[in-house]
Amino acid sequence: MIKEITVVLCLGLAVWAYQAAHPPPPKLCGAPGGPPVTAPRIKLRDGRHLSYKENGFPREKAKAKIILVHGFACTKHDIMSLTDLVPHVVEELGLYFVSFDRPGYGESDPDPKRTPKSIALDIEELADHLELGSKFYVMGFSMGGQVVWGCLKYIPHRLAGATLIAPVVNYWWPGFPANLSTEAYYRQIPQEQWMLSVAHHAPWLTYWWNTQKLFPASAVIARKPEIFSRQDLELASMAAEKSEDRPPATPQGEFESLHRDYNVGFGKWEFDPMELENPFPNNEGSIHLWQGDEDAVVPVSLQRYIAQGIPWINYHELPGAGHLSLVIPQNFEQIVKAPFPGKE
Template identity: 60%
Template sequence: MIFVGVSAWAYQTARPSPPRTPGSPDGPAITSPRIKLRDGRHLAYEESGVPKDTAKAKIIIVHGFGGSKYDHPFATVGSPELVKELGAYFVSLDRPGYGESDPDPKRTVKSLAFDIEELADQLNLGPRFFVVGHSMGGQVIWSCLKYIPHRLAGVGLIAPAINYWWPNLPSNLTNEAYFQQLKQDQWALRVAHYLPWLTYWWNTQTWFPCSSMIQGNPNVLSPPDREVWFKIFNPLQLQNMRILATQQGVFESLHRDMNIGFGKWEFDPMDVENPFPNNDGAVHLWMGNEDLIVPVTLQRYIAKQLKWVNYHEISGTGHMLAFVDGVTDDILKMLLKTSN
């Protein structure tokens, strides 16, 4: 009976609460425009920049871990004059389970690429469009390169998250980078990769430290990141951003993100082929050399293997490099200059 009781307790604590779907009686209100996907789910989005009908470049922005459609650098710290000069139109989306986008219990590495393609089609962005992603959103961009390369006009990966279990990464480099992470993150990533059914329990229990990103441990930020982050956002704004992003529940947003991002992938990014063999577009990858969240050593290796990736390492910056004064505009200029 003790065994049965312990098993029942373990099952209940490891099982996440049902998501609070937007528009449901106990769910968050719907305040943003949304499209209805072919499987019946809804995807929320936010438009910014120049009007879509007059835009020279149409850019889909994919937010990072714990973010939302409102968290993209071009709208936050970018120059409105430059956006107007370049004719840039942005549409940023809430990824499934975040903000006001319905959760996707069948979500895979592959599925979000087709969600993005469907968003582009329903908004009439044309046969080709740009995609830009930061951190975990940057990791999603690899899926776009793999599954919808024919739809891409240009690509920007900003400090994209790396899965330590991608097969083509050398074990000596991954081991070195992995053990440089905070101890609590080493354990959180192990759980997400090997025991994904325990991810919810691990990141909500109080016995051991959970993921530093979920806990809000400032030690995960490098000195340049702390300076940039707290210059742009005050503590109340940061709290409100997290509440907005995870209002449907932490499992369908943060925890599923971890399970998919650090689980077993359907492909290895280093097997992806150049989407622009005719030089009618370009892929750019930006990294800060003081990034404590994504290992720069692994990023350098990936960029070295994929000769068609234009790699930009910016000295004195960290994971939040896209929010550094001037860097945001440089990213936009480089993305559009080499893709037009």
């Protein structure tokens, strides 16, 4: 009898562990019971759909075409709203913008096989579908800025220029000196240190870690005030008011959006950004990296190391700025103008 009870308990524990570590299926947009499709979408090479939004100068008349990549817990609407801060620049430079929901966010289908390479290829497909031409610009913020590294690796031949705005760094990129990355890692609050380690060392536990009640989960998902600078806290409250009427970022569920971001962003990469080759050896384009020196989300020490090790990066450090400094109109104006000589 005791043997039978033990077997039943073990089976029950195994079932519980499996269910705890495996998220429910996402609620696909347009599927029965799922969120509605309200924006244009393209069908990608593997059958997934990518939702996008256009703004700025008419596409066929634009002098430059820029693909915007949104950050963590955001959508195409959030990053596209920044273009409304600089209408005079859009008009002066003839800029066309298109933003898209990254896989699993907003109205874009999840990609269970998402990697830095796959998202770069998604961007290339979007550009081809919209007939943006052989060359286009990419501009990404935070986790979207990290996506730009993948573009520089996998589709450099398609880029007219690239801008990384406070791009998330992976503490396990091999190009970092161990002492520097370790010091930066331990500057994060303990709650976030645990989340980062789970995403890197045990990604299969990311869903469980963010849904269990024994330990505090992701501080970034919970938007803990401790992870932001004083400027960020002020800007975040302002941004929240402006975004009240925008569609939610995770209507399909948090695993294929937020949790997948952690697993991809802090997992084991196939390449080291610090070993990339200059995509513009003849100065036919430029790469810009913007970072606030008081950013509490992305360590400025690691960003400086990247900039020092990659001589073809144009590094811009904003004094007194935090992670959200791009929402300040004069900052975003500088960022948008930087790839265009003589317009800064």
